[in-house]
Amino acid sequence: MIEKIRIIVCIKQVPAVMEIKINPETNTLIREGIENIINPFDTYAIEEGVRLKARLIALKDNSFDVEVIAISMGPPQSVEILREAISLGIDSGVLVSDRAFAGSDTWATAYTLSKAIKKIEGWKIIILGKQTLDGDTGQVGPELAHILNIPFIGYASKITEISRNKMVIKRLMEDRYETFEVRLPAAISVGKDINIPGIPSLRGKMKSRSAEIPVWGNEYLGMEAKECGLNGSYTQVIKIFTPEHKHETLMLSGTPDEQVSEIYSKLKELNLI
Numbered sequence: 446m447i448e449k450i451r452i453i454v455c456i457k458q459v460p461a462v463m464e465i466k467i468n469p470e471t472n473t474l475i476r477e478g479i480e481n482i483i484n485p486f487d488t489y490a491i492e493e494g495v496r497l498k499a500r501l502i503a504l505k506d507n508s509f510d511v512e513v514i515a516i517s518m519g520p521p522q523s524v525e526i527l528r529e530a531i532s533l534g535i536d537s538g539v540l541v542s543d544r545a546f547a548g549s550d551t552w553a554t555a556y557t558l559s560k561a562i563k564k565i566e567g568w569k570i571i572i573l574g575k576q577t578l579d580g581d582t583g584q585v586g587p588e589l590a591h592i593l594n595i596p597f598i599g600y601a602s603k604i605t606e607i608s609r610n611k612m613v614i615k616r617l618m619e620d621r622y623e624t625f626e627v628r629l630p631a632a633i634s635v636g637k638d639i640n641i642p643g644i645p646s647l648r649g650k651m652k653s654r655s656a657e658i659p660v661w662g663n664e665y666l667g668m669e670a671k672e673c674g675l676n677g678s679y680t681q682v683i684k685i686f687t688p689e690h691k692h693e694t695l696m697l698s699g700t701p702d703e704q705v706s707e708i709y710s711k712l713k714e715l716n717l718i
């Protein structure tokens with residue numbers, strides 16, 4: 446029988462702005478008028494998934510077949526990024542979405558993603574972005590690997606070897622390269638140095654328009670109420686706010702010596718010296 450090897454790429458929809466704006470009254474993100482995009486690091490994860498599939502196929506081993514699946518947990522409109530992933534070469538997409546998942550922190554997100562991944566037969570490689578533009582914690586990858594009890598290599602910069610059972614991964618740290626050999630299944634997170642993301646092909650665009658994207662809710666994943674959403678979250682956001690930047694300008698006058706002593710007194714007054 447031909448084994449099906451599945452590469453899972455986790456992608457998240459984020460607002461397309463560098464500066465996230467927060468409504469100070471409701472403590473929620475201001476989403477009006479803001480375009481949503483694939484989290485930028487996840488585009489590298491998509492490209493790597495497509496490349497790893499091509500490399501596995503190039504091994505010309507007829508005993509297995511490879512498929513790349515993108516998964517996103519989020520509101521119904523996240524389906525758009527799954528279509529975009531398909532236009533970029535991903536084979537199919539799964540949207541994990543349910544009101545019961547609202548309010549998930551990183552752990553509940555990772556737990557829910559793990560439940561979805563376990564529903565996919567033959568998952569062997571999980572690729573994530575190294576962090577998101579909005580939440581920005583970088584926690585989902587390691588938490589997901591921990592829950593699935595598989596190795597995790599963060600900030601992978603090159604997959605130097607790939608076979609049906611193992612990967613050799615290189616990553617660049619501040620002062621050195623590190624090389625890891627991991628057995629599969631395993632998870633990695635990637636950043637900008639791993640590849641140059643592709644652009645949608647015409648064939649991909651056509652495929653993405655007609656692709657059926659299943660929506661998996663909790664009825665399908667079967668988690669208990671205490672395991673998901675706010676109830677399954679260990680952390681709770683008490684308050685979110687944009688720090689207020691107060692600028693005070695002090696104009697100095699007098700001779701250079703007088704200005705220096707005025708600066709000195711001011712710094713002392715502010716307990717800065």
Ligand SMILES: Cc1cc2nc3c(=O)[nH]c(=O)nc-3n(C[C@H](O)[C@H](O)[C@H](O)COP(=O)(O)OP(=O)(O)OC[C@H]3O[C@@H](n4cnc5c(N)ncnc54)[C@H](O)[C@@H]3O)c2cc1C
Binds near residue numbers: 456517575586
């Ligand atoms: C108490 C609390 C309540 C929250 N409530 C909400 C809420 O109601 N609604 C809401 O939208 N957010 C909510 N969040 C934010 C939510 O927890 C994060 O969006 C989510 O856990 C991902 O964390 P991150 O963005 O830091 O991802 P990171 O850990 O920085 O992401 C790393 C990588 O993990 C993958 N990844 C991350 N998130 C997903 C995902 N959802 N689907 C697929 N892959 C993913 C991507 O590959 C990404 O590049 C809440 C957070 C907390 C702490």
